[in-house]
Every structure is written in structure tokens, then in C-alpha cells.
Amino acid sequence: MEPIRISAEETYKRVKDGQAILVCGYEDDVKFKAFRLEMAIPYSEFLKRIGTLSKDQEIIFYCA
Numbered sequence: 001m002e003p004i005r006i007s008a009e010e011t012y013k014r015v016k017d018g019q020a021i022l023v024c025g026y027e028d029d030v031k032f033k034a035f036r037l038e039m040a041i042p043y044s045e046f047l048k049r050i051g052t053l054s055k056d057q058e059i060i061f062y063c064a
Contacts, residue, residue: 020058035064
């Protein structure tokens, strides 16, 4: 499946409305802190939660 690009506005709306999880694609915590967006979780947190997420859960990854 090819990634789908969406606008920053659409991303914000989906995450704010609880429709999606926003994940910073950097594995390095220093980079996460440098490029963190509001409501984003670090990649390490995503990996901890991956087994509990629904298969229908929308996940939006970003990197700077």
C-alpha cells in the first residue's frame, strides 16, 4: 500500500478528533524533541502500543 499524503490541516483535524495517531518517524529521542509536533508521540511509544492498536486505527507518520 502506498502512503497517502495529506495536508497539515487535515492531519491536525484527524488527530484532534481522535481519528488518527500522530507518530514522529524518528527513532532518536533527541530528534523527536527537536521536531515534535503538537499531539505527536515518539516512535518508541508507538512501538510499545502497536500490539494494542486496532487494525482500523489510522496512523500518521511524519518526519522533518
